[in-house]
Amino acid sequence: MARLISFDIDGTLEVGDPPGYITMEMVRRAKELGYIIGSCSDRTVSNQQRIWMAHDISVAFTVLKHQLPLVKAEFSAEQYYHIGDTNIDQHYAERAGFAFLYPDTSVDHLWFPH
Amino acid sequence: MATQSQYSWRRDKDGLGVWEHRGKVAVAGVGHSPVDRRWDGVSMDQTLGAYTILACQRAMQEAGVTLDQVDGIICCQSHIAGASGGSASQWAPRPYFAPPYDSEWGLTLINAEWLIKQMQFPNIRYAPDNVPTISEMVGLAAQAVGDGLCHTCLVIYPTGNLEGRYRRGGENADDYARGARQWTVPWGNHGGNDFINIFPHNQYCLKYGGTHDDLAPFVVNQHRNGLLTPWGFNATHDIPQLTIEDYVSSRYILNPLRLWDCDRPVNASAAYLFTTAERARDMQQPPVYVLNHAQHNFRQRTTQPDLDEIEMWTDRAARRMYEGAGLGPQDVDIFNPYDGYATMTQFFLEAFQWHGVKRGEAFAFYAGDIRVEGPHPFCSSGGNLGNGRTRTAMYTDSIEQLRGTAGARQVTVRAETALAAFTTPSSGGWIMFGKHPS
Numbered sequence: 001m002a003r004l005i006s007f008d009i010d011g012t013l014e015v016g017d018p019p020g021y022i023t024m025e026m027v028r029r030a031k032e033l034g035y036i037i038g039s040c041s042d043r044t045v046s047n048q049q050r051i052w053m054a055h056d057i058s059v060a061f062t063v064l065k066h067q068l069p070l071v072k073a074e075f076s077a078e079q080y081y082h083i084g085d086t087n088i089d090q091h092y093a094e095r096a097g098f099a100f101l102y103p104d105t106s107v108d109h110l111w112f113p114h
Numbered sequence: 115m116a117t118q119s120q121y122s123w124r125r126d127k128d129g130l131g132v133w134e135h136r137g138k139v140a141v142a143g144v145g146h147s148p149v150d151r152r153w154d155g156v157s158m159d160q161t162l163g164a165y166t167i168l169a170c171q172r173a174m175q176e177a178g179v180t181l182d183q184v185d186g187i188i189c190c191q192s193h194i195a196g197a198s199g200g201s202a203s204q205w206a207p208r209p210y211f212a213p214p215y216d217s218e219w220g221l222t223l224i225n226a227e228w229l230i231k232q233m234q235f236p237n238i239r240y241a242p243d244n245v246p247t248i249s250e251m252v253g254l255a256a257q258a259v260g261d262g263l264c265h266t267c268l269v270i271y272p273t274g275n276l277e278g279r280y281r282r283g284g285e286n287a288d289d290y291a292r293g294a295r296q297w298t299v300p301w302g303n304h305g306g307n308d309f310i311n312i313f314p315h316n317q318y319c320l321k322y323g324g325t326h327d328d329l330a331p332f333v334v335n336q337h338r339n340g341l342l343t344p345w346g347f348n349a350t351h352d353i354p355q356l357t358i359e360d361y362v363s364s365r366y367i368l369n370p371l372r373l374w375d376c377d378r379p380v381n382a383s384a385a386y387l388f389t390t391a392e393r394a395r396d397m398q399q400p401p402v403y404v405l406n407h408a409q410h411n412f413r414q415r416t417t418q419p420d421l422d423e424i425e426m427w428t429d430r431a432a433r434r435m436y437e438g439a440g441l442g443p444q445d446v447d448i449f450n451p452y453d454g455y456a457t458m459t460q461f462f463l464e465a466f467q468w469h470g471v472k473r474g475e476a477f478a479f480y481a482g483d484i485r486v487e488g489p490h491p492f493c494s495s496g497g498n499l500g501n502g503r504t505r506t507a508m509y510t511d512s513i514e515q516l517r518g519t520a521g522a523r524q525v526t527v528r529a530e531t532a533l534a535a536f537t538t539p540s541s542g543g544w545i546m547f548g549k550h551p552s
Contacts, residue, residue, distance in 0.1 A: 017151055018151075018152070018277055042364075042365070042373055044354060044356065044357075044360040044364075045360070045363075046354055046357075046360070047353075047354050050354065064363060064364065064365060065365055066365040066366075
């Protein structure tokens with residue numbers, strides 16, 4: 001069964017404001033490794049979708065920060081991760097049963113082949 | 115330099131009559147810096163100080179005024195994030211830079227002394243210290259020019275923001291709400307700010323009907339107007355137009371206050387050139403006359419303001435403005451009340467009875483045509499919600515509407531008077547502008 005990664009944008013992705021640790025190449029690599037990927041942000045859904053389109057990355061979901069339960073309901077995964085830079089990310093991630101990770105080198109292990 | 119008692123300029127009492135300098139003071143120049151989300155900590159041409167200098171230069175350039183012609187500086191030297199600003203409001207303990215950025219001055223705070231020195235104003239004779247925020251600064255400038263303390267005065271409002279936690283410093287960083295704070299700010303600063311907005315707002319819905327999400331059309335329209343403001347954050351950062359669906363699906367900050375009910379802190383500065391009406395007529399822009407200014411600081415009867423208090427306060431503020439200008443609700447063409455939280459704007463709308471809106475009628479008004487090109491161009495500026503937390507869009511738009519230079523935001527209705535404010539219901543100030551001096 002696949003694993004799922006939800007990415008916050010601002011402060012998490014390199015294209016966010018402020019820029020974060022996760023590069024778009026890392027996002028592409030995560031997809032190649034078989035992760036179900038998408039974004040979970042306070043940016044509007046249309047804004048999130050625009051970012052992914054601009055970088056030619058097809059994602060499985062784009063949701064608002066409090067909507068991670070919807071992601072969990074829609075996608076069956078072996079493990080659910082949310083990567084974000086604030087305590088708000090942590091709050092909503094853990095409330096939805098996601099493992100919360102801060103966007104720094106501590107997330108690198110997710111990109112090791114499994 | 116000329117000095118003035120800290121409060122002798124205020125028009126903060128009921129029954130003061132028509133302002134003695136009505137039509138004798140004018141705004142002749144406006145200048146805005148770029149509006150960034152935050153200072154990046156490395157670009158020295160984008161510091162709060164650099165942006166403030168730029169705003170001043172633009173205001174003077176617009177008016178056709180040189181440094182030696184400016185004899186007054188009114189600059190807000192407090193951080194917009196307040197005393198409990200948190201890491202977003204203070205550069206220290208990081209090392210400072212070479213002068214003039216060898217302290218917080220110029221990086222996160224601006225004062226008249228720093229500005230006068232950096233810009234080398236040679237003839238300043240009025241530069242008061244410890245000035246209040248822009249809601250009152252514009253009144254102070256108008257009164258100072260009217261009273262002859264200066265004749266050409268720059269009013270500067272810097273709004274700084276660094277990366278980090280906003281308003282989460284000092285007592286707000288504590289894990290406990292100690293003493294009286296347990297009643298007034300139980301969840302820290304934003305708990306307090308939001309409580310002021312939420313409790314009366316919920317009472318409003320119970321009393322008059324409607325739900326919180328009836329604010330959606332208003333917030334969406336603020337974003338629309340912001341995208342029509344060339345210097346604003348939303349317009350310059352490709353922020354997509356907010357939709358009703360975006361609004362109603364956004365998360366709660368403090369139920370029912372939603373994410374998009376709250377303004378976005380930014381790093382920017384704005385400057386306005388106030389002068390005498392006579393001088394303004396010889397400057398480069400059509401004068402925008404000051405018809406009245408008023409301030410208020412109403413005493414709360416409890417730790418939690420309620421709907422009755424807020425309606426009473428805003429009614430009194432409206433009466434002061436109309437009395438001082440010698441005008442009434444039917445005379446106000448452009449109305450730019452504060453929208454720092456979307457939940458408070460309706461109280462001003464109803465108090466001032468703009469376009470006939472009375473108590474309990476705001477939601478129905480919002481559901482109508484409030485676009486700038488329509489019959490009821492409410493908050494044509496887009497305010498803070500549409501432009502970022504500059505607190506200046508209301509003033510700039512009012513001036514531009516009366517000049518006829520608001521571009522895509524230019525209203526199609528009559529535009530000869532304007533009311534503008536950054537203010538809360540309990541404290542702050544208003545200013546009324548006129549295309550004509552009388």
